[in-house]
Amino acid sequence: MRAPNEIDFWRGFALVTIFINHIPGVYFERFTFRNVSLSDSAELFVFLAGWAMRKLMDGPARALPAKWLVLRLETRAFQVYVAQMVVTALAIALLAAAALCLDAPFLLDWHNASAVFNDPIKAHIGLVLLTHQLGYFNILPLYVVLLFIAPAVALLHRHAPALLLLASPAIYAAALVFGVNLPTWPVEGTWFLNPLAWQLIYVLGFLLAGEDGIGGFARRRHAILRWLALPVVALGVAVGMTDFSPDPVYLPEPKLFFTFDKTFLSPARLIHSLALTAIFAGTFKIIGRWLPRPSGYLCLLGRNSLNVFCALSLLSLGGQIVRYIYGGNVASDAFIVILGILLMGFIAWAAEWRERLRAALANKPLSP
Amino acid sequence: MARKIAGGFGKQAALALALACLLMPASRAEDLGAPPVAPPMSPPCDVPAADIAAPATLPIVTQALQNGEKVRILAIGSSSTLGYGASSKDMSYPAQLETILEHALKGVDVVILNRGVSGEVAEDTAERIRSEVALRNPDLVLWQLGTNDALARVPPQEFEDTVRSTIRWLKENRIDVVLVGVQYTVRLARDANYAAIRDSLQKIAAEENILYVRRYDAMRFIAQTRANLQLMAGDNFHLNDLGYQCMAEHVAHAMIVSLFVKRVRPARN
Numbered sequence: 158m159r160a161p162n163e164i165d166f167w168r169g170f171a172l173v174t175i176f177i178n179h180i181p182g183v184y185f186e187r188f189t190f191r192n193v194s195l196s197d198s199a200e201l202f203v204f205l206a207g208w209a210m211r212k213l214m215d216g217p218a219r220a221l222p223a224k225w226l227v228l229r230l231e232t233r234a235f236q237v238y239v240a241q242m243v244v245t246a247l248a249i250a251l252l253a254a255a256a257l258c259l260d261a262p263f264l265l266d267w268h269n270a271s272a273v274f275n276d277p278i279k280a281h282i283g284l285v286l287l288t289h290q291l292g293y294f295n296i297l298p299l300y301v302v303l304l305f306i307a308p309a310v311a312l313l314h315r316h317a318p319a320l321l322l323l324a325s326p327a328i329y330a331a332a333l334v335f336g337v338n339l340p341t342w343p344v345e346g347t348w349f350l351n352p353l354a355w356q357l358i359y360v361l362g363f364l365l366a367g368e369d370g371i372g373g374f375a376r377r378r379h380a381i382l383r384w385l386a387l388p389v390v391a392l393g394v395a396v397g398m399t400d401f402s403p404d405p406v407y408l409p410e411p412k413l414f415f416t417f418d419k420t421f422l423s424p425a426r427l428i429h430s431l432a433l434t435a436i437f438a439g440t441f442k443i444i445g446r447w448l449p450r451p452s453g454y455l456c457l458l459g460r461n462s463l464n465v466f467c468a469l470s471l472l473s474l475g476g477q478i479v480r481y482i483y484g485g486n487v488a489s490d491a492f493i494v495i496l497g498i499l500l501m502g503f504i505a506w507a508a509e510w511r512e513r514l515r516a517a518l519a520n521k522p523l524s525p
Numbered sequence: 526m527a528r529k530i531a532g533g534f535g536k537q538a539a540l541a542l543a544l545a546c547l548l549m550p551a552s553r554a555e556d557l558g559a560p561p562v563a564p565p566m567s568p569p570c571d572v573p574a575a576d577i578a579a580p581a582t583l584p585i586v587t588q589a590l591q592n593g594e595k596v597r598i599l600a601i602g603s604s605s606t607l608g609y610g611a612s613s614k615d616m617s618y619p620a621q622l623e624t625i626l627e628h629a630l631k632g633v634d635v636v637i638l639n640r641g642v643s644g645e646v647a648e649d650t651a652e653r654i655r656s657e658v659a660l661r662n663p664d665l666v667l668w669q670l671g672t673n674d675a676l677a678r679v680p681p682q683e684f685e686d687t688v689r690s691t692i693r694w695l696k697e698n699r700i701d702v703v704l705v706g707v708q709y710t711v712r713l714a715r716d717a718n719y720a721a722i723r724d725s726l727q728k729i730a731a732e733e734n735i736l737y738v739r740r741y742d743a744m745r746f747i748a749q750t751r752a753n754l755q756l757m758a759g760d761n762f763h764l765n766d767l768g769y770q771c772m773a774e775h776v777a778h779a780m781i782v783s784l785f786v787k788r789v790r791p792a793r794n
Binding site: 400 | 603604607609610639640641642643644645646648649652653655656659660672673674676677678679680683686690694697698718760761762763
């Protein structure tokens with residue numbers, strides 16, 4: 158078990174925020190940072206995924222030969238893929254059970270699930286191909302794609318770092334210029350989080366986590382970057398509070414560069430997310446000192462992010478069903494949010510407890 | 526089982542359609558060569574115009590018609606846009622609407638892109654609207670909404686803020702917008718949230734001065750006057766082919782009335 162650290166803390170923070178943001182209409186949504194911000198936890202989560210991969214590359218996997226590194230990263234991609242499949246199956250069953258028990262056929266529609274019940278032959282193929290995603294269950298598919306291409310990022314970084322610096326922004330720019338996105342099927346449309354655009358923030362997380370290159374530069378110039386980030390974040394507060402978005406008629410082409418688009422991670426959102434990182438990087442030391450228990454709890458969640466992510470996806474869906482039945486008010490919403498966060502903590506604790514138990518048993522000779 | 530039920534209703538719908546076709550040619554014939562008027566509704570779908578929508582201008586579509594350009598429409602929303610319960614994609618309301626509009630506008634090319642995602646709340650659709658609009662640059666956005674926000678218990682004020690800011694953004698973007706409201710079902714007729722969301726839609730449409738198709742009122746009129754007519758699929762919540770036909774006819778009626786509300790006619794006619 159790792160000691161509490163900055164990346165786990167912010168990951169835990171992102172997980173709690175995603176949980177609350179995924180219950181539409183919940184009272185406490187107003188306290189999440191997306192209300193005073195251009196970007197939200199999705200950006201933070203993906204940035205940290207890239208960051209964590211760099212820590213792996215520079216740490217335990219430093220001396221790993223290329224083929225083993227590829228195997229290590231691809232098996233992780235597969236693990237996340239399996240998690241996505243299981244959690245989607247559970248979500249579908251949860252909706253189906255709720256629809257039956259409550260005699261509420263409209264629950265079968267929620268989150269783009271209807272194709273599973275209405276067009277099951279195609280939808281089941283779509284589910285395993287990740288071309289059919291449930292709404293709010295679209296971050297893990299993006300993560301699977303990013304982990305799938307992670308070996309390319311890692312090997313480019315090892316052997317041709319300049320090419321990585323060039324290729325990632327080039328793919329991003331091309332996606333925005335030509336509006337390229339992965340298709341969905343059988344429901345006609347495109348991915349809600351476009352991997353061709355979102356890979357950039359993943360790669361930036363990867364690069365900034367390094368002690369050398371742009372990561373080293375950012376560390377040396379952190380004070381200046383913080384000052385530069387301040388107006389960006391302040392602007393984000395103004396935009397978030399006023400709901401401002403640029404008047405598209407007067408925007409030059411390609412417009413995706415100038416709108417605040419989430420699907421294509423428009424530059425405004427990307428820059429804002431990086432500015433938030435610049436401001437808050439390093440604050441964990443202070444937060445951890447002043448609020449040791451809450452920050453320890455967030456670290457616990459962050460250390461077990463895949464398990465907790467799966468749990469929160471289902472918990473937020475459960476929360477929505479509860480709100481459908483009982484309606485939404487501050488008290489019941491508080492109950493949903495507190496119970497959800499406690500259950501996320503329990504899932505994380507149980508995963509670590511199992512690890513500890515296994516380690517303890519491994520050291521003991523087997524009794525007859 | 527679902528398949529069986531769908532098949533059963535498919536037959537009913539086919540019968541109703543056949544009936545509609547038998548009765549239709551007479552009213553269609555009157556139209557030929559006449560200036561564009563609201564397309565007649567088929568007997569099963571016919572409701573008083575006052576129960577569908579109050580006309581509002583659609584300046585961008587009008588402009589496109591005057592220039593003889595094709596009309597590009599983005600149909601976005603939830604399962605009613607996607608066509609859940611319809612026997613095929615061609616029976617979804619946007620697909621049927623395309624045919625009706627092309628017929629009524631006499632040769633104008635109407636292209637409707639369907640971007641329905643079932644069970645989606647307005648806040649998420651709003652995000653997709655911005656993305657799709659930046660990419661496709663449509664003349665008109667047909668936004669079907671409300672049911673899922675009511676069921677997810679999204680506070681009406683929050684819903685209103687989301688919808689209003691998106692409408693304003695679309696207006697700034699010089700795109701017409703038509704709101705297509707919630708449907709009528711006995712099950713939700715007395716649900717307080719459902720009524721509140723309906724009220725919000727009415728309020729937004731009036732204050733923003735945009736076209737709002739009151740599906741609820743239109744469907745209730747049909748339910749009350751033609752009780753034996755089945756507009757619903759087997760789950761008694763989603764529409765069947767005939768239900769989607771009526772929906773398309775009502776939206777088309779509201780649009781055409783609005784398009785020619787000031788006697789503006791396409792240049793080519």
